[in-house]
Amino acid sequence: MKGRFPYWSSGNKDVDELIRHTQLNSSQTCDYLEWIPFEAFDMVKYIGSGGFSSIYSALWMEGPRLVWGEGLQEWTRTGPIKVALKRLDNSTNITGSYVNQIKTHHKCIQSVSLAETFGITRDPTSNYMIVMKYYENGNLYQYLDRSNRILSWKDIIDILWEIAEGLEKIHSEGKVHKNVHGGNLLVDEKDVTDTRVSDVGLYGPCYYHETNQIYGVLPYIAPEILRGENYNTASDIYSFGIIMNILAAGKRPWYNRAHDINLAKDICNGERLKIPEDTPGFYAELMRQCWDNDPVNRPTASYLYKKLNWINLIRDNPNPFDDNYYVSEEKRCKIISQLSKTYTHPEIHPEAYYTSRLLNTSRNYFKKHLRCMSLISENHMPNVFEEYLSSVIKDCDVLDFWKAQSSDARYARLTQMARDYLLQLASNQCI
Structure with missing residues (x-):
């Protein structure tokens, strides 16, 4: 592959270096990225968009090198294969730091326990696109929608086992995903248990990479991150x-309330999603451990992988490890049968967001302003408070976050909400 370096270019020296780095450090069949000209794709079709990207399906006419050719004694291309093209929005100005982020994660990207990634291309608008395997069942949300949101406990355990395997791989490489959510979990067509973690190394927007910001889906963000850690x-x-809760309840997290500063406060105060009554005891306990307010008390990905693997191995044992598991499975089967005829999707709050976005606070926001607010009282220092409140609103980009104008009546409500919230922070140190 090194001999081919002079014959291709992505048009960006950092992207070129990324691709060459993966090829020079390749140790397996297809654990590297390749540069794929956009002309190699046919039947390109828009599917949808995420927070900082747009997704297309396409037919890659040559396909990846995954077939062993006995005659040539080398890996050959598969021929036409359906792929997903993840366009990085505004990537004509992709930053070197963002490309380096992908580079440092490339061993994770190419792992068999994570979503398959083949290479990089560039569309006619000069935006870069990640070329990935196409997962027919889409992401976890889409799969659950088509399955009436209720799965058997057996399938749930299998799905979680696959996800835990992916996280174990990422963490074993000394990396952190930072943005695990239902939209980044891809489900294969043939087997629901083949669920892969995607978007490894693709944290935040590619055109403006500020490490002091929180990007993601609020319900999935750990309380310590909201506190600025x-x-x-x-x-x-x-x-x-x-x-775990999504799979147990069949509902998106906090679907019935706004994903705003009040939800962030409640999460930091220890509020968690409701656990369905029919949840097996071991499952509920493991879930609580995972979302413990103290990160020290949470299990590791390695522990989760081994625990779920153990459950898979012994769940059919005549001596049950959890009597409630089998009772729960029987109830699930009945529910699945009933819902196939009567299920209706719950209404999602208009301000609930399930794609990644820049949240309206920097990682150090709560630390910085909580300390200041402890010194300010509206009764004793009203002028200082109002001046401080104004600076907080500006600092947090509240207007941009809420899509409000300074002349809107909504601005006054936002100001009052910020005032009430900051006073509450000062009074009870809730975050």
Whole structure:
């Protein structure tokens, strides 16, 4: 592959270096990225969009090198294969730091326990696209929608086992995903248990990479991150706990309330999603451990993988490890049968967001302003408070976050909400 370096270019030296790095450090069949000209794709079709990307399906005419050719004694291309093209929005100005983020995660990206990634291309608008395997069942949300949101406990355990395997791989490489949520979990067509973690190394927007910001889906973000602490493996485990609840309840997290500063406060105060009554005891306990308010108390990905594997191995044992598991499975089968005829999707709150976005606070926001607010009282220092409140609103980009104008009546309500919230912070140190 090194001999081919002079014959291709992505048009960006950092992207070129990324691709070459993966090829020079390749140790397996297809654990590297390749540069794929956009002309190699046919039947390109828009599917949908995420927080910082747009997704397309396409037919890659040559396909990846996954077939062993006996005659040539080398790996040959598969021929036409359906792929997903993940366009990084505004990537004509992709930053070197973002490309380096992908580079440092490339061993994770190419792992068999994570979503398959083949290479990089560039569309006619000069935006870069990640070329991935196409997962027919889409992401976890889409799969659950088509399955009336209720799965058997057997399938749930299998799905979680696959996800835990992916997280274990990421963490074993000394990395953190930072953005595990239902939209980044891809389900294969043939087997629901083949669920892969995707978007490894693709944290935040590619055109403006500020490490002091929180990007993601609020219900999945661990409380310590909202408090301004650094990401770590335990924050991924918190997200895993939310995934456990989605699969158990069949509902998106906090679907019935706004994903705003009040939800962030409640999460930091220890409020968690409701656990369905028919949940097996061992499952409920493991879920609580994953979303424990103290990251030290959460299990590791390795523990989760081994625990779920053990459950898989012994669940058919005539001596049950949890009597409630089998009772719960019987109830599930009845529910699945009934819902196939009567199920209706719950209404989602208009301000509930399930794609990644820049949240309206920096990682150090709560630390910085909580300390200041402890010194301010509206009764004793009203002028200072109002001046401080104004600076907080500006600092947090509240207007941009809420899509409000300074002349709107909504601005006054936002100001009052911020005032009430900051006073509450000062009075009870809730975050």
